[in-house]
Amino acid sequence: MDSMRIDKWLWAARFFKTRSIAQDEVSxxxxxxxxxxxxxxxxxxxxxxxxxxxxxxxxxxxxxxxxNQRGPASQAQALYRETEESRLAREKMKAQREIAAEPASFIKRGRPTKKDGRLLRRWQGDF
Incomplete structure (x- = not known):
């Protein structure tokens, strides 16, 4: 085999959990x-x-x-070679996220409810 579909390769290399997610990301x-x-x-x-x-x-x-098959992580990592610049940039971003996390990343449910708003106003002292 000298070539294969990109979505299938991304799935086999474990960049995405399913092939349909890989298709969407490529699209x-x-x-x-x-x-x-x-x-x-x-x-x-x-x-x-x-x-x-x-x-x-x-x-x-x-x-x-x-x-063609999705194997264990060690086998998947043998399918690609990440550049040193890419690896260093990802590690730097990870360290920055650990030091100062993005406040919006903690919002899980979207917009606050009325109860959340009341608690927030009470916490801020606006009663």
């Missing part, structure tokens, strides 16, 4: 092949450079192998 332009947007049906080959945006993380990887 939304969050996966770039050599800096260009692609379709989920695009074939990927060994040696291709991918830029994968997953939330706040950005992975820049080179395809090292192809696999």
């Amino acid at each position: 939304l332009g969050r996966v770039l092949l050599a800096g260009a947007r692609i379709k989920p049906s695009r074939d990927v080959r060994v040696g291709d450079r991918l830029e994968i945006h997953r939330g706040p993380e950005v992975f820049v990887v080179y395809v090292e192998g192809l696999s």
